[in-house]
Amino acid sequence: xxxxxxxxxxxxxxxxxxxxxxxxxxxxxxxxxxxxxxxxxxxxxxxxxxxxxxxxxxxxxxxxxxxxxxxxxxxxxxxxxxxxxxxxxxxxxxxxxxxxxxxxxxxxxxxxxxxxxxxxxxxxxxxxxxxxxxxxxxxxxxxxxxxxxxxxxxxxxxxxxxxxxxxxxxxxxxxxxxxxxxxxxxxxxxxxxxxxxxxxxxxxxxxxxxxxxxxxxxxxxxxxxxxxxxxxxxxxxxxxxxxxxxxxxxxxxxxxxxxxxxxxxxxxxxxxxxxxxxxxxxxxxxxxxxxxxxxxxxxxxxxxxxxxxxxxxxxxxxxxxxxxxxxxxxxxxxxxxxxxxxxxxxxxxxxxxxxxxxxxxxxxxxxxxxxxxxxxxxxxxxxxxxxxxxxxxxxxxxxxxxxxxxxxxxxxxxxxxxxxxxxxxxxxxxxxxxxxxxxxxxxxxxxxxxxxxxxxxxxxxxxxxxxxxxxxxx
Amino acid sequence: xxxxxxxxxxxxxxxxxxxxxxxxxxxxxxxxxxxxxxxxxxxxxxxxxxxxxxxxxxxxxxxxxxxxxxxxxxxxxxxxxxxxxxxxxxxxxxxxxx
Numbered sequence: 001x002x003x004x005x006x007x008x009x010x011x012x013x014x015x016x017x018x019x020x021x022x023x024x025x026x027x028x029x030x031x032x033x034x035x036x037x038x039x040x041x042x043x044x045x046x047x048x049x050x051x052x053x054x055x056x057x058x059x060x061x062x063x064x065x066x067x068x069x070x071x072x073x074x075x076x077x078x079x080x081x082x083x084x085x086x087x088x089x090x091x092x093x094x095x096x097x098x099x100x101x102x103x104x105x106x107x108x109x110x111x112x113x114x115x116x117x118x119x120x121x122x123x124x125x126x127x128x129x130x131x132x133x134x135x136x137x138x139x140x141x142x143x144x145x146x147x148x149x150x151x152x153x154x155x156x157x158x159x160x161x162x163x164x165x166x167x168x169x170x171x172x173x174x175x176x177x178x179x180x181x182x183x184x185x186x187x188x189x190x191x192x193x194x195x196x197x198x199x200x201x202x203x204x205x206x207x208x209x210x211x212x213x214x215x216x217x218x219x220x221x222x223x224x225x226x227x228x229x230x231x232x233x234x235x236x237x238x239x240x241x242x243x244x245x246x247x248x249x250x251x252x253x254x255x256x257x258x259x260x261x262x263x264x265x266x267x268x269x270x271x272x273x274x275x276x277x278x279x280x281x282x283x284x285x286x287x288x289x290x291x292x293x294x295x296x297x298x299x300x301x302x303x304x305x306x307x308x309x310x311x312x313x314x315x316x317x318x319x320x321x322x323x324x325x326x327x328x329x330x331x332x333x334x335x336x337x338x339x340x341x342x343x344x345x346x347x348x349x350x351x352x353x354x355x356x357x358x359x360x361x362x363x364x365x366x367x368x369x370x371x372x373x374x375x376x377x378x379x380x381x382x383x384x385x386x387x388x389x390x391x392x393x394x395x396x397x398x399x400x401x402x403x404x405x406x407x408x409x410x411x412x413x414x415x416x417x418x419x420x421x422x423x424x425x426x427x428x429x430x431x432x433x434x435x436x437x438x439x440x441x442x443x444x445x446x447x448x449x450x451x452x453x454x455x456x457x458x459x460x461x462x463x464x465x466x467x468x469x470x471x472x473x474x
Numbered sequence: 475x476x477x478x479x480x481x482x483x484x485x486x487x488x489x490x491x492x493x494x495x496x497x498x499x500x501x502x503x504x505x506x507x508x509x510x511x512x513x514x515x516x517x518x519x520x521x522x523x524x525x526x527x528x529x530x531x532x533x534x535x536x537x538x539x540x541x542x543x544x545x546x547x548x549x550x551x552x553x554x555x556x557x558x559x560x561x562x563x564x565x566x567x568x569x570x571x572x
Contacts, residue, residue, distance in 0.1 A: 017540050024543035033561040034551045042551065054540035075528040082491060084565045097528075130568060138562035141551075266489055271528055279534045 002200040003235070005228045006208075007163055008155035010192040011170060013180045014126065015058045015147040021125045022049030022092065022145055029186050033140035041145035043088030049274050055147035056099065056278060059123045061288055062149065062179045063100030065295065068121060070285050074099045076275035079267045084139050085127035093150075095269045098122030099278070105153070106297075107169035109161050116166050119152045155194060155205060160224040167191065167217050172296045175321040190215045193224060196241070197231045206231070207241040211248055211255055223248035227255050299324060307337040316345050323349075326359055329366030336373035343369060347390045355394075363397030364390065371400040384457045385409040413460040418451075418467045421459060425450040426471060436472055444468055481506050 017027055023040035039047035060070050077095040100121035107114055128144035130137050151170065157163050171189060174180045182189045190213055196206035209227060214220050226248075231241050246255040294302070296318045303314035318324045323344060330340045348369070352359055372389055375381045381389065381404055392403055404410055412418065425447045426433055435443040444465060451464045483503045487494045494502070552558035557565070 019540050019542050024538070024541060025545045026542045032548065034548050034563070035561075036545050037551055038545050042546075042554075050536060050538045052540050053537040056537065073534075080489075084563070084568060131562070132567065135567055136559075137565050137568045138559060139565060140562050268489065273529065275529075276531060276536045277528045277534045278537075 001236075003197045003228075003232050004200045005158055005195060005197050005224075005231075006155040006205055007157040007159075007224060008194040009151075009153045009157070009163060009166065010194070011151045011153075011167070012126075012190045012192075013062070013149050013151060013170075013174055013182070014186075014188040015055050015149060016178065016180055017052055017054050017058065017147050019052060019054075020145040021052050021055050021123070021147040023047075025142075025145070027146045028142075031142055033138075034142065036142045037144070041087070042141055043086070049092065051275065051278065052147060055123060057288065058147070058179050059099050059121060059149045060280065060285070061177060061292060062151070062174065063103060063121050064285070064289055064292060065173050065177045065179075066100075066103040066105060066118060066121070066151075068100035068103035068118065070280050071097055071099055071101055072281070073097060073277055073279050075277045076272040077269045078272045079269055081267060083127075084137070085130055085144065087128070087141060087144065091125060091127070092272055092275065093124035093269075094122035097277075099280075105166055105169050105173070107162075107165035109159075109165040114162065114165070116156050116162070117154045119154050121149055121151045123147070123149050155196070155208075160221040160228075163193065163224055164217055164221050167220065172319075172321070176295050176299075177293055184215050184217075187215055191220060193220060193227075195224060195227050195231075197228060197235070207243050209241060209243070209255075210245045212245055212258065214248060216250075219248060219250050222250065222253055223255055226253060230255065296321075296324070299328075303337075307331065309337060309341055313338075313341045313345065317341060322359055326366050326369075330370040330373070333367055333370030334373045334377075336370075336377040339373040339376055340369060343372065343386070343390060347387045348394065351391065351394045362394045364394045365397075368393045368397070368400050375400060375404065379413060379460055380404070380411060381409050382411045382457055382460065385411065408458075410458065411460045412455060412458045413463045415467070417455075418459060418463055419471075421451045421454050422447075422464070422467045422471050424454060425468065433472065444472070481510065 019025060020027055020036075020041055023038050025036045025038050025041055028036065040049050063070055074094060074097040077093055078090040079093050079095070080090045082089055098120045103118035103121070105116045105118065107116065126143050126146040126148040128139050128141045130139055132138075153166065157166060167189075171182045174189070175182050180188050192213060193211045194208050195211065196208040198204065198206040209231070211223050211227060214223060227246070234241055242260060244257055245259040247258045248255050300311070300314040300318045303309045303317065304311055309317075317327050327340060327344055330344075331337055334340065348359065348364065351362070355362070369390070372381075372386050372393070375389075376383060376386045385404070388407075389400060389403060389409060392398065392407075393400060429447055429450055432443045432446040436447075447468050448461065448464050451459050451468070452461070481503075483499050483506060484494065487499070548561050552561060552563065555563045557563070
């Protein structure tokens, strides 16, 4: 029998706010433990949470970027559970009336553009960080109460590839939208995966299993593939999938039972009496819509239609926001768009990989890269000199023109120097000259190679060709 | 189990981490059933045209700006905890992932 997997994701995204969701404690990564805490986020009796308007705005803007309806009236609930990462013994969330409803994520899967529909986005708060030591656990409440939104998809994905493309597209939109930095290392984006299998053609969904709290897209792919196989094997061998929560062990490449339906949690949601509803007017939605930034797909179109880049370049550049931002900044300083693109995809990309640092951490700036493109475009330096120059700028920084001068990288277009190299080349390459005169025009390239070698790459190639032809045809 | 007219006291007590004796369970079960029965009277009213109430106060949009303010000193925080180590709150070992 053929089976089909149905996969839905609940993706938690940490929003880029300065303070927490319900109190003015700073939201910062890497602070000393328990220094960004107060009676509200420590759950002291009598403390009153107050909503962060920036978080509400970011959640709604995320919704607008994803085509959600903004709920005109949304409310707050308590999700009760006993676990020390939430000092209040409940998490504030939105059960019945979330901020955003519906929506979709468009993503390319193996060359095919697919639409994955969303159920909702709700606003909630993050939990504290636990560190497990021998016989005890240590709790740092700095992260407790920071703004966290949960993007819930429908069970509309059918493979690990779908889920991977969905997460990637979502991450890009959150980054471009200024909603979140989506730093996976810092746990800015984590997903729970709901997964079931059913015989192809059956409408009813199979019994689902939830795999909790994964931040690495590659682990999500592994976990999904493992889980699809496990469930199909189970059914094929006469068993049945039971509804449960499983974890993923990346070392063993397996999922394992964490909690079954029998001991499932009863969170006893109820309205939070501390928090009043949020009402969002159509006027407010219109203002937020007008403030939405350009998304990757729009940037890609602009690079092609306005800057004349090939679609391939546009796609590569927009795949990472930091690169795309760098490109945009450089293109404010030069019209050599294609050259800037070439260097970003070529030399700069290889330096980023080689040094293992982000482009923003290097000494290269959008201004200096723009100047390199200008120097090449204006014929002042050759392409190979440009690569050398970028290397210096990336590692040491500095003024491109000064470096060109200091290192003698300038391209020679001067006729008397070229004439001398051309004569040497003709004298030393009798065979190529003969072939050229016999009608093989391409053999001029051998002569040019000689000149480039003699000039240590400084000769201007088009000028060399012109000079050689002038001499040979004379 | 628990539905609109009956609360299973031992189930709810377990969720709330309250230890009850058999006598207490029996006593509270009877009392809670009575209370629910009393509240059931509200069922006589037709509320089909009434919007659900999220809050007793007729207010909305109580918001604050995203401006940081000072937090508590770490010493004050750890002093309030039953146990602490290296600026962190020390609790019995936990391992289940939520």
